[in-house]
Amino acid sequence: xxxxxxxxxxxxxxxxxxxxxxxxxxxxxxxxxxxxxxxxxxxxxxxxxxxxxxxxxxxxxxxxxxxxxxxxxxxxxxxxxxxxxxxxxxxxxxxxxxxxxxxxxxxxxxxxxxxxxxxxxxxxxxxxxxxxxxxxxxxxxxxxxxxxxxxxxxxxxxxxxxxxxxxxxxxxxxxxxxxxxxxxxxxxxxxxxxxxxxxxxxxxxxxxxxxxxxxxxxxxxxxxxxxxxxxxxxxxxxxxxxxxxxxxxxxxxxxxxxxxxxxxxxxxxxxxxxxxxxxxxxxxxxxxxxxxxxxxxxxxxxxxxxxxxxxxxxxxxxxxxxxxxxxxxxxxxxxxxxxxxxxxxxxxxxxxxxxxxxxxxxxxxxxxxxxxxxxxxxx
Amino acid sequence: xxxxxxxxxxxxxxxxxxxxxxxxxxxxxxxxxxxxxxxxxxxxxxxxxxxxxxxxxxxxxxxxxxxxxxxxxxxxxxxxxxxxxxxxxxxxxxxxxxxxxxxxxxxxxxxxxxxxxxxxxxxxxxxxxxxxxxxxxxxxxxxxxxxxxxxxxxxxxxxxxxxxxxxxxxxxxxxxxxxxxxxxxxxxxxxxxxxxxxxxxxxxxxxxxxxxxxxxxxxxxxxxxxxxxxxxxxxxxxxxxxxxxxxxxxxxxxxxxxxxxxxxxxxxxxxxxxxxxxxxxxxxxxxxxxxxxxxxxxxxxxxxxxxxxxxxxxxxxxxxxxxxxxxxxxxxxxxxxxxxxxxxxxxxxxxxxxxxxxxxxxxxxxxxxxxxxxxxxxx
Numbered sequence: 001x002x003x004x005x006x007x008x009x010x011x012x013x014x015x016x017x018x019x020x021x022x023x024x025x026x027x028x029x030x031x032x033x034x035x036x037x038x039x040x041x042x043x044x045x046x047x048x049x050x051x052x053x054x055x056x057x058x059x060x061x062x063x064x065x066x067x068x069x070x071x072x073x074x075x076x077x078x079x080x081x082x083x084x085x086x087x088x089x090x091x092x093x094x095x096x097x098x099x100x101x102x103x104x105x106x107x108x109x110x111x112x113x114x115x116x117x118x119x120x121x122x123x124x125x126x127x128x129x130x131x132x133x134x135x136x137x138x139x140x141x142x143x144x145x146x147x148x149x150x151x152x153x154x155x156x157x158x159x160x161x162x163x164x165x166x167x168x169x170x171x172x173x174x175x176x177x178x179x180x181x182x183x184x185x186x187x188x189x190x191x192x193x194x195x196x197x198x199x200x201x202x203x204x205x206x207x208x209x210x211x212x213x214x215x216x217x218x219x220x221x222x223x224x225x226x227x228x229x230x231x232x233x234x235x236x237x238x239x240x241x242x243x244x245x246x247x248x249x250x251x252x253x254x255x256x257x258x259x260x261x262x263x264x265x266x267x268x269x270x271x272x273x274x275x276x277x278x279x280x281x282x283x284x285x286x287x288x289x290x291x292x293x294x295x296x297x298x299x300x301x302x303x304x305x306x307x308x309x310x311x312x313x314x315x316x317x318x319x320x321x322x323x324x325x326x327x328x329x330x331x332x333x334x335x336x337x338x339x340x341x342x343x344x345x346x347x348x349x350x351x352x353x354x355x356x357x358x359x360x361x362x363x364x365x366x367x368x369x370x371x372x373x374x375x376x377x378x379x
Numbered sequence: 380x381x382x383x384x385x386x387x388x389x390x391x392x393x394x395x396x397x398x399x400x401x402x403x404x405x406x407x408x409x410x411x412x413x414x415x416x417x418x419x420x421x422x423x424x425x426x427x428x429x430x431x432x433x434x435x436x437x438x439x440x441x442x443x444x445x446x447x448x449x450x451x452x453x454x455x456x457x458x459x460x461x462x463x464x465x466x467x468x469x470x471x472x473x474x475x476x477x478x479x480x481x482x483x484x485x486x487x488x489x490x491x492x493x494x495x496x497x498x499x500x501x502x503x504x505x506x507x508x509x510x511x512x513x514x515x516x517x518x519x520x521x522x523x524x525x526x527x528x529x530x531x532x533x534x535x536x537x538x539x540x541x542x543x544x545x546x547x548x549x550x551x552x553x554x555x556x557x558x559x560x561x562x563x564x565x566x567x568x569x570x571x572x573x574x575x576x577x578x579x580x581x582x583x584x585x586x587x588x589x590x591x592x593x594x595x596x597x598x599x600x601x602x603x604x605x606x607x608x609x610x611x612x613x614x615x616x617x618x619x620x621x622x623x624x625x626x627x628x629x630x631x632x633x634x635x636x637x638x639x640x641x642x643x644x645x646x647x648x649x650x651x652x653x654x655x656x657x658x659x660x661x662x663x664x665x666x667x668x669x670x671x672x673x674x675x676x677x678x679x680x681x682x683x684x685x686x687x688x689x690x691x692x693x694x695x696x697x698x699x700x701x702x703x704x705x706x707x708x709x710x711x712x713x714x715x716x717x718x719x720x721x722x723x724x725x726x727x728x729x730x731x732x733x734x735x736x737x738x739x740x741x742x743x744x745x746x747x748x749x750x751x752x753x754x755x756x757x758x
Contacts, residue, residue: 009423012415013438016405019416020440021483023402026395028478031689034744036391037398038471038698040667040688043455044388050457050464059392060466061399061473061486076422078429083506085429087439090507092417094440099407104400106485107440109506117503124500127462127488128469288419309419310410319417365413 013088019095020107057130057333066105066131066326068093069122071113074138074161074196077264077287083109086136093135093160093322101323101371103330105133115141119148126153131326134159139195140232150336156329158337162200164318164325167342168362169201169260169283170208171349172316175356176304180279182257188277189213190252192291193262194222194233201260202240207339208346213240214252216263221245221252250275257281261291268292273300282306285316304358313359320349320365324374334378344377392467398474399486436509436712445484445510445705447472448501450492453517453540453575456643456666462488465515472514472539472701480702480750482709484512494520498527505532510705513538518574519611529715535708537716541579543697543704546721547741548580548639548662549587550728551695554735555683559658561636567656568592569631571670572641573601573612580639581619586718587725592619593631595642600624600631629654636660640670647671652679661685664695683737692738699728699744703753713757723756 026037035041049056056062072086090107097105108125110118118141122132132155134146146159158164177184189210191198194217202215215222215236222229222237223244229237245252253259253272258281261268268284268291282302284290287309294305294312306314325337325345334341350356352363352373363370405416414420428435435441451465469486476484487504489497497520501511511534513525525538537543556563568589570577573596581594594601594615601608601616602623608616624631632638632651637660640647647663647670661681663669666688673684673691685693704716704724713720729735731742731752742749 006423009415009420010427012420013424013427014434017438017442018440018444018483019403019405020401021404021443022399022473022477022485024398024474024478025400026398026474028474029745031745034698035689036388037474039455039696041388041391042467042471043457043667044385045392045467046454046457046460046464048389048392049466050451050454050460053461053463055393056463056466059396061397061470062466063396064400065397072429075425075429076418078422078425081425081429082432084432084435085425087428087435087441087507088421088424091440092421094401095403095405095407095416098401099403104397106401107507108504110503111506112503117499120496121500121503124489124491124496125487125504127490128466128486288422310414317418319413366409 019091020098056127061104062128062130064104064330065129066097066103066133067125067129068097068105068107068133068135069110070134070136071110071118072136073113073141075136077289080138083111090135093133096319097323097326100319101327101375103323103326115145118145122149123152126155129155130330131155132157133322133326136161137196139199140230142196143199143232154335156326156335156337158322158325159196160318160322161196163337163342164321165197165262166200166204167321167346168316168318168349170204170346172283172306172314172362173205173258173281174346174350175353175361176281178356179304179358179361180281182279185209185211187212187258188256189258189260190256191215191260191262192249192267193217194236195262197262199232199236201262202236204342204346206239208343212242214245215240216249216252220248259283261285263291265289266291268297270296270300273297273302276301279303283316304361306361310365314361315365316362317365320363320370321345321374324371325378327371328375328378331375332378337378341378345374348373348377398470399477435506440483441507441509443483443709444508445476445482445512446504446508447476447484447486447512447514448489449513449515450489450497451515452492452520454515456668459517462490469514472512475698476702476705479698480706480754482702482705492520494524497524501528502531505534508534509709510534511536512701512705515540516575518578519609521575522578522611533714535705535714535716537701537704538575539697539701540575542716542721543700544576544641545579545583546700546725547695547697547728549583549725551662551685551693551741552584552637552660553725553729554732554740555660557735558683558737558740559660561658564588564590566591566637567635568637568639569628569635570594570639570641571628571646573615574641576641578611578615580641581615583721583725585618587722591621593624594619595628595631599627638662640664642670644668645670647676649675649679652676652681655680658682662695683740685740689744693740694744695741696744699742699749700724700753703750704757706750707754707757710754711757716757720757724753727752727756
């Protein structure tokens with residue numbers, strides 16, 4: 001982004017102030033209103049919920065609210081920029097939650113990056129919320145934080161960088177495979193990035209039937225002979241890379257059908273794309289600068305190219321997923337977002353594109369059918 | 380409250396669901412909107428706030444937001460009914476914050492009652508908020524929790540049960556003294572209840588110039604010879620009860636000018652009131668059932684009677700205070716609510732009643748001037 005655009009954007013945020021606010025859903029115009037909705041009336045609701053906490057989902061903010069929570073340890077492509085750096089993103093997600101799915105989300109950024117502390121804090125504040133959207137928490141902490149919260153809370157918890165990304169990637173890839181006329185299960189898939197997104201994408205693609213996935217971190221392909229892997233990457237190495245490819249991206253991508261980038265700017269070179277199988281698919285999703293620019297990827301031979309950006313075709317964006325997932329979970333009182341739900345959501349998203357083409361593999365962010373279709377997939 | 384009213388109220392809450400929601404303050408109708416307010420535009424705001432966290436007060440929800448936080452340990456007059464019991468009250472306060480003062484407040488009830496844990500959780504979530512309204516946390520924990528948070532956070536923190544109550548009581552008492560034509564500084568004042576509210580009321584009345592206050596807990600008057608007092612009550616005993624009255628309410632209230640009840644239903648008997656000095660003042664603020672009913676107090680000789688209820692004259696209610704306090708603090712970027720602020724707020728409230736009478740010592744909850752006057756007192 002050039003300096004002038006940045007200055008204009010900053011000026012717009014400063015002029016705007018907050019991008020969301022609260023709104024009263026009842027009138028407080030007379031004494032009667034105060035007596036009903038505040039004291040003494042509220043005492044009746046309090047006594048009821050003390051005895052029947054499960055009814056908070058029916059008669060309080062818990063009915064329709066989601067906390068959008070981050071520790072600021074992995075914000076967009078910007079890295080560990082702390083809670084204040086994370087705040088505009090979380091507020092933006094809260095805005096999208098309301099605008100797209102009428103979910104009342106509130107941004108909560110945390111002044112801690114210790115996973116045990118994050119778990120403790122989220123558990124402590126959970127009673128007021130109907131769902132927890134974790135966001136921009138770095139791997140590997142994000143795995144433990146999400147796992148424990150899913151186990152220990154009775155409201156839905158989803159780390160969007162993992163599962164939102166995985167769902168939208170799977171949706172796009174199902175349609176891209178159709179465009180290039182290849183069987184999804186036989187695709188040779190390379191994933192660049194073994195963090196939160198890469199890990200979840202690999203697992204969901206496997207669950208959807210993919211059989212040949214190679215994941216790379218900065219040191220090269222994940223495989224079971226590597227001794228420098230943490231427990232999460234070790235697990236990933238055990239379920240991926242069936243041909244035990246060693247080396248780096250050049251080795252992994254040779255004759256691959258699909259490249260999925262959740263890594264960084266410029267990671268994918270033209271010669272890499274040129275070495276892929278015919279009719280290749282490139283999802284270059286690093287934000288704001290993709291692993292390769294679409295034009296370059298196409299020139300090097302890719303048939304279907306997608307990015308995370310709104311100024312190119314095929315925008316693979318989590319915003320297609322998270323509003324619908326929580327809309328569905330809140331409406332149906334669902335307490336866990338299962339693997340089955342994620343697969344159904346991806347298929348539902350894919351199905352919205354009636355005739356996929358190289359420049360249209362995924363519905364548009366502005367497509368009003370998206371939230372409904374994803375919400376319907378949650379059971 | 381009779382069973383039929385309770386049933387109707389419960390039905391209304393169930394039908395209503397949430398009483399507050401979020402609202403978008405910007406449009407998200409086209410791709411341009413997404414590019415500006417979400418990705419990639421939001422990255423500019425994030426990088427800026429990472430470098431200049433102080434600007435979160437200008438360009439995020441922090442500008443206008445307050446967390447209304449409770450552990451549910453002392454909810455209204457209902458006692459320790461936990462986070463779900465507290466939720467309707469906190470949501471009601473969030474509703475009043477918006478309706479009265481355009482403050483974006485979100486209710487957060489905590490699944491812990493450990494003071495160290497409460498401090499830890501509130502500190503962790505503080506970056507997203509412009510202020511912290513603590514509520515319905517039992518004494519003595521509330522004292523330590525508030526003290527530490529005031530010290531350790533750079534946003535205003537106020538325990539409303541303490542200071543909201545103290546401010547509105549002082550306002551009412553300044554006017555009540557005028558009605559009975561007594562000098563405020565010479566009033567003999569009895570406070571029934573040595574919890575959060577009683578302690579703060581005693582301290583603020585002293586700061587306002589009162590010289591003769593006796594505070595009672597369930598065991599009787601606080602005085603320096605008692606050996607069963609915790610550190611907070613001991614401190615209170617040292618600054619009150621100059622005549623070293625021992626015994627119970629009967630002993631304390633003899634010839635007193637003022638009774639302030641923040642204790643429980645029926646604590647004050649007609650014979651107690653009859654033993655007070657001529658032209659006495661009774662604030663019976665236990666909720667929903669006061670220490671004595673207004674009619675009974677008047678019959679026994681009280682000249683000015685106030686309660687916490689909206690169905691009697693002179694409603695002494697915190698809702699006259701907290702919206703304006705935080706409105707003022709947010710507008711002026713004030714990070715501490717000082718004793719001086721509380722005194723100014725009380726005087727400002729009192730002044731709104733041009734000619735105090737026995738049935739009009741405090742402005743009405745519906746009086747639109749209240750928030751502005753209190754906010755103006757915050758500097």
